[in-house]
Amino acid sequence: MKYKDHSVTDLQIAYIGGGSRGWAWNLMTDLAMESQLSGTVSLYDIDHQAAENNAIIGNRVSAMENAVGKWSYKAAGSLKEALTGADFVIISILPGTFDEMASDVHLPERLGVYQSVGDTAGPGGMIRALRTIPMFVTIAQAIRDFAPTAWVINYTNPMSLCVKTLYCVFPQIKAFGCCHEVFGTQKFLRDVFEAECGFSGLDWHDIHVNVMGINHFTWFSSASCQGRDLFPIYEKFIGSHYESGYEKPDENWMNSSFACAHRVKMDLFKRFGYIAAAGDRHLAEFMPSDEYLNDPETVRRWKFGLTTVDWRKKDLQKRLARSVRLTKGEETLPLEPSGEEGVLLIKALLGLGRQVSNVNIPNTAGQIPNLPASAVVETNALFDKDHIYPVAAGALPASIRALILPHVENHERILKAALLCDREMVVEAFLHDPLIRGQHIKETDVRALVTDMIHNTMAYLPKGWQ
């Protein structure tokens, strides 16, 4: 890369999972709208054709007249090819297919364990991690061998375990995980603030928060806007919206796998005093099974959707069809901001504007002093030229720490289980998961569930599991 006045040219980005029909397109438009950067994006995907198609799409975007950031896209034939010379690496892969995901999400229902997403915590998240971790082992080794000084941005779930694996395999890696769930909560708080205080037109970036926790189970210990402390304001809002929930006019949780009415979030605030900062569907999965996910009826009462893998399969069909149209030039990606902050953070790491943003990295600096140093935590950090300086988030309250710790400990277990191909360690992790622990489920049933879930994802597991 080269610095020239206030710009950087010849930047090289490697995109692992570059055949993606979602995140990759977001990146293309965000880059096209950023005038200070230009360079090459090397797309690598185990589905090489998908990467080839995206290269075509990317180059089309870059060629658009109103694209101020000019980029050249190409498909790479190997990790080595993609990574060699890279300044930045983006990882956004889908480990397995929706068939594996269907097993992750739905098989545990036979023991009465419902999951709203099934990709982070709970039985589904853990099994998904078992097939993801070996892929990340390979990716981390490749980064070490071919791009050891590149910055690595991960978008893949389960976030904490993906980042943990990268650092386990290559401790000197400069990797971090980005997730937009926190932004979603900031947007919700902006709505709350505007509704309660008579402001309007505010940018969600003006909601200043102190972030602490782990990905998808993140909390705000403080939040303010325009100097106003949002805690009493949020409390007041909850007073009048707790029962009904809150939805924007154009959103309705019943029509969406992703929307929610924020009732879980409000309930957690009432119970624990901090603002839970992720979608309700994610938050619910970290809590004991009998609270928000007891059965579909309970879920309806809390007004959030259970992921249906069917919907995801249909959505994939749509995206595949769109990909064809985009590749053929029958459709054009609109140049609109994706809402992701990845390009902003790349700029900050290039020294083009310091940023404070939430980030998933190991707790090495003790940014949350009462979680283990080896935990991957989500807190604010200061992004500066070639550096990420974590912000000292402070200690978690004992009650919230007690909710988070079992998951942190399970991350440790699942990483080991994946490396050792150790079924019994998975059983141990399941037994410690709040969705299972304390639900009067027999250990033999849990062991059978583990066996069956592993069986269903065997195509994506190393041989040691057989």
Added chain:
Amino acid sequence: MKYKDHSVTDLQIAYIGGGSRGWAWNLMTDLAMESQLSGTVSLYDIDHQAAENNAIIGNRVSAMENAVGKWSYKAAGSLKEALTGADFVIISILPGTFDEMASDVHLPERLGVYQSVGDTAGPGGMIRALRTIPMFVTIAQAIRDFAPTAWVINYTNPMSLCVKTLYCVFPQIKAFGCCHEVFGTQKFLRDVFEAECGFSGLDWHDIHVNVMGINHFTWFSSASCQGRDLFPIYEKFIGSHYESGYEKPDENWMNSSFACAHRVKMDLFKRFGYIAAAGDRHLAEFMPSDEYLNDPETVRRWKFGLTTVDWRKKDLQKRLARSVRLTKGEETLPLEPSGEEGVLLIKALLGLGRQVSNVNIPNTAGQIPNLPASAVVETNALFDKDHIYPVAAGALPASIRALILPHVENHERILKAALLCDREMVVEAFLHDPLIRGQHIKETDVRALVTDMIHNTMAYLPKGWQ
């Protein structure tokens, strides 16, 4: 205080040392130029007349037509009166007179120990601390009793020990210490960058640095501007300026007690690899006596000035005279930015704009993990609504840590010595000070020096010392 749109009104600031003819005037003009704040400043000083005069001056400033921030100034008759109701407390006192300072700075010369400032480290800094700490005990108790939730900004030296005393007496205090030495180094680096890279007109705030160390002995582990890493640029600059030093056209160290040619700073970079970030006069005092302060001739060679207390006495006369003119209205304070960041930080703590700035606070969050938690350290922090979140600065390199640690340990000793009125602990601190340690000075001579220096400042010490 009251929030109204994007402003805060009715803010109450207590200024301890409010008779000051320097910092107080800076505050007045900075407040007058800030449109988002207004309120009352309560000036307290043991020289009540000086506070009265400053109240007059402050009200004159506020009445100026171009003053966009409107403040009411009044002199308070007691700490209690000043503090009651305060939202912010500013401490900027002069402990003792220049006569005491003359002893601090010059008496050690009889043992060959030269000091360039004598207010922070070294024998002078430690004796100054002995008379300052009891005052800060009183101030901390008063804040605890009358303004326990106020934010407290300290400008008084010795900074580390003042802040340490505040937290020792009242651990819940919301206090921090501000110092502009780091800004000075940022300005120097801006000059370096402009000179080497052909930029011009840059704001020193664009020099992004990671700050670590203790006040007046602070270091940058990274520095960049416009995305460029300043380390190689600085190294190149030193290559051509090491021998001659660097001075701006309008500055010359020979004509000033405060200026320097940055030769010490450059030498420290060559030796330790990090950028020392304070004036050379301060830096030199933290190092062994035989390096930069061996004798006046050595000092001249390194091109920095030794403080002369005579100059300070004369300067005080000028400022007193100016005070008279200002009080009478014969002169007007010009509305120019002071270069201090205090008002910016007040705004950030009020939620009117998040800031990253360097700050002196206890190392409780482990912002520098290889210094004790009880040390008062200087690092960056994120200032947000009613919160200071330290930035994890990272560990000091072993070599720099070894330079800093004796001072941190002496802070501990001097605080205890001050509380216990324990002469022998002062002797121990002197013996561990790099200006004395290893200089073949006899312990009996050191003990006699301690006795004499304490004698010279006895008027400002508690009875326990007699």
Added chain:
Amino acid sequence: MKYKDHSVTDLQIAYIGGGSRGWAWNLMTDLAMESQLSGTVSLYDIDHQAAENNAIIGNRVSAMENAVGKWSYKAAGSLKEALTGADFVIISILPGTFDEMASDVHLPERLGVYQSVGDTAGPGGMIRALRTIPMFVTIAQAIRDFAPTAWVINYTNPMSLCVKTLYCVFPQIKAFGCCHEVFGTQKFLRDVFEAECGFSGLDWHDIHVNVMGINHFTWFSSASCQGRDLFPIYEKFIGSHYESGYEKPDENWMNSSFACAHRVKMDLFKRFGYIAAAGDRHLAEFMPSDEYLNDPETVRRWKFGLTTVDWRKKDLQKRLARSVRLTKGEETLPLEPSGEEGVLLIKALLGLGRQVSNVNIPNTAGQIPNLPASAVVETNALFDKDHIYPVAAGALPASIRALILPHVENHERILKAALLCDREMVVEAFLHDPLIRGQHIKETDVRALVTDMIHNTMAYLPKGWQ
């Protein structure tokens, strides 16, 4: 001192509080019964005549035919004289008189706060600390100046704060605190074991325990005898003795200020799962007021005695009279082991037999990892030649830690209050004391109590308090 074969001769012991009519006599007989040691004991006391008398008594003991350890006793005129040349220093002083103690113990009763001992925790212990700490400041400074490498054994209460003061003033001090309360619990457990398991004649040293906590509020996390785990045995014993309590045939709590029926201890085991290891009178004082010390009736139900200062005064008269007889030679001290371990530990530190024993020292080695490093804790340690190696006791369970922490935090407050002569910090400590906190006592009443209690002990406080 000199080593000769398996013995040490010419040992020098300084005894501060050497006029004592109790601990000093214990030491005399223990030394007389120890054949491997001989030397000189230098007795220092502010009551010089008492030291003179004890020198006579000590020399009489040493002259006894069956005294195998030969020692020379002399009264020292000053701390300096006593300490110069000392290999070991023993501190066993009584801070103030029983008049001060009467106020410590009984004045808080006006707010319904009853204390069973009043010398460690609670209002009485804290006020006692205020007059003790300045004495220990003086002693620590004298040790630093005249015997910096001597080992220092403290027997004075309040133990934790005495040891904390020594280390605060002279951090290099080689000091530790000894207390026999743990031995008492070991003896009780021996009785329990013999009763339940049919053993007899066991030595209490065979009760192996892991010790954790703070002095007088110490806990065993494990206990065994002859390989048997005492926890289930103790549980069974409690099953049949909880209501009635347990007393040895020759003891009855009703007849003694010191005995107890171990009901508090058994109750704490039932509630917290670890063995509380001090006399019930001590244990009760660390718990909330409404549990064991609610009123005299409650105390009777729990079957332990409230200290009566009257009894102490009468007892002192007896001991004074005995002192006269011993000095005159009308009575002879019997050569019986005192039950203290001090001489054993002195031998271990001289390298004459490694010992594991409980000890009060700062938590610097993290022997209890979830208490602050600055806390003075009681755990086992390995005593070896010129070294004390703390044994890693392990983390306290959260429930017990929550009981101990307020006291540890109050030690910090009271030490500071004593050094700063800061009444308000004493009030803060009182308000955090479990005997007061949560008892619906008005803050103004607490403040008045502090004022009155300080007034009553003013004769022993530094001038700064006036």
Added chain:
Amino acid sequence: MKYKDHSVTDLQIAYIGGGSRGWAWNLMTDLAMESQLSGTVSLYDIDHQAAENNAIIGNRVSAMENAVGKWSYKAAGSLKEALTGADFVIISILPGTFDEMASDVHLPERLGVYQSVGDTAGPGGMIRALRTIPMFVTIAQAIRDFAPTAWVINYTNPMSLCVKTLYCVFPQIKAFGCCHEVFGTQKFLRDVFEAECGFSGLDWHDIHVNVMGINHFTWFSSASCQGRDLFPIYEKFIGSHYESGYEKPDENWMNSSFACAHRVKMDLFKRFGYIAAAGDRHLAEFMPSDEYLNDPETVRRWKFGLTTVDWRKKDLQKRLARSVRLTKGEETLPLEPSGEEGVLLIKALLGLGRQVSNVNIPNTAGQIPNLPASAVVETNALFDKDHIYPVAAGALPASIRALILPHVENHERILKAALLCDREMVVEAFLHDPLIRGQHIKETDVRALVTDMIHNTMAYLPKGWQ
């Protein structure tokens, strides 16, 4: 197991590697000589016949008239069979054959890297670890599944990595590693003490030491005997024995693969001030290659032997032959103490006598506060009924820590490399090993060496390596 008076009967010991012709026989005689214990030893070995033979030998020993401890030996057909019901597990396996060991020890000589043992540190130790760790993974999983509450004693090398693997796989394991190298140094110090101070007939247990470091690179920070500080005595001894070295009349390093003249040990004391406490052959391997192992000539000058694998092969033949004779009853194992402490520690863990002994366990209690918590360290510990309480050894001096840390970091790397089958991480570990680092060896040569050494041990590696 059952407690009966002062004895334990029906104790079950599982011996993994139970076909051993060395350690197993030691255990048999030690058990036969211990009257307080009896029970069953279950011998498991991948060479089942060897286990069968040892069962016969063990039962013969137990049947001897003067055997006071009566034990029944049997060969187990599986880990599960051996472990089920076990109270104690002993692990003493030989990973691979002497052919693999020949490659470990001698292949690096092609790069000028000589190794005196090659089983702990250095290239040989690390490759040995690669084949050992998967075996320990299996063993740890079996212990977790079949004997989770048993105490586990490891004698296998490389010690630190074996113990680290056990805790990695099964964090709740109650495992520790025993090694007699420290005892050897205590015996040497006894000889020194007797020679210098005129004592005789002393037991090496009377040499009291504080142990710190890692296995085979262990140090004493203090050492005493009969109250005498051994440091000045050792220093004096070195003054007169440094050049010649020291050997007992019946030992000569030239005739032995195991003996040494202690010159390395003495040199390390002179350089670092602490007593290095392992055989010189081990110590040398932890230091830079150009110090003690530069070439065979250098080794001769330092007077210690390089292991010859030839000798080991011949020795094995002798032991195999002896095994045949013992099995047939043609020879009888003499009932002599083995010099190992394992049975003493078993007794201590059963509550039959508290012991202080050196032990290899994770640094979880911070027993060495300036090494990572995850390091396996060797320090003293207090062995008590069902508990090992580490003794706080204190911080390593910076100079010695700097020697140890690269090995601790390599343990981390090698464990990961073994679990991930990651050749490049092995290369990284080699490059950080002091025998290689700084010796001007090309990275490509190191990479080729790794490849070849792994190839040579491939028969004992998991499939992932192929």
